[in-house]
Amino acid sequence: MRVAVLPGDGIGPEITREAVNLLEEIVRLFQRNIEIQYGQIGGAAIDEEGTPLPKATLQLCRTSDAVLLGAVGGPKWDGQPGHLRPEAGLLALRKELGLYANLRPITVFAGLEGASPLKGELLQDVDMVIVRELTGGLYFGTPKERRRSGQEWEAVDTLHYTEAEIERILRLGFEMARQRRRLLTSVDKANVLETSRLWRETAERLALEYPDVTLNHLLVDNAAMQLIKCPSRFDVIVTENMFGDILSDEAAMITGSIGMLPSASLSETGPGLYEPIHGSAPDIAGQNKANPLAMFLSVAMMLRQTAGWAREADAIQSAIESVLAEGWRTEDLGEPGTARLTTSEMGAKVREALAQYA
């Protein structure tokens, strides 16, 4: 497997260094062949090449099997015009790679329940994935403009989906559910929106191909309530771009710890992009304090989704669980009385634990 590694800015290089160490340990323990090549993105690329997404980086990503990204951004570049901001590099990369599906698994790790704003009993058995459509819908439909209407301004955004776009994301939802607890919740607003009615009809049609998966539909407003009321009822949630944007942030807060959440963005045939959901954390950058576990879990998703190496992915997951169960914490997770590890110490602990699952 060829992996393009883009460390980026802030804590990005710190967590990425540990992720590469982890990959090297996977190579050693499981006799896998992983080829790593580095590329620049974000503020680091602006400083050295004058653009947040250099052509060479895009080319590297296109010719790799997967992209592993730290984080981009920081106060240093905040005053820059839009196209010279680090975030523009990430947005351009997502678009260029055609990453139509964003996957966010939400799990609560044993011992970390205290970080959640929800009551402990609600967190039992929370284990879901949100599959969000990422390249269509209200954020991209045209017309999208502001225009004069008599004496005042008016503005229009367009919610547009083709049946093919809907089918593509729903199919991924069914496939994911098939690999998990076989329960797919399709979230829409079919009582009001025509795109949602097409969405629901397409889901019903596909369900005939997946008789082993239980499909149910939820209206988005109800879904927002159910996520808080009973988060353990969900397995895979599939939804359109804007609903997914909102619901995935809501769901992320169920666990309460941003340093623990990975994500994957997938395209039809090209490389997938794997990254933690958090940003570059400028407030702790350069201090060897960042929690590398969201990045490690992103590595596990990469091995599972892109390479199909379930055993290696499971081993990373188990190693993290066992390190947490022993009470080891980075500073962001630390309750009083627990041992605080640096980024590199946590990396070493997880690598050490990995051997018992090889």
Ligand code: NAI
């Ligand atoms: P952030 O996620 O970087 O930080 C929010 C808070 O969480 C901070 O207090 C930070 O110290 C803490 N935190 C984040 N990740 C952590 C980790 N792994 N371990 C321990 N603590 C962690 O979000 P913020 O502060 O809103 O944005 C900072 C910069 O990151 C901005 O320039 C923003 O544009 C960028 N950003 C980049 C993203 C990406 O590369 N995908 C996503 C979100 C923000």
Ligand code: MG
């Ligand atoms: Mg969002």
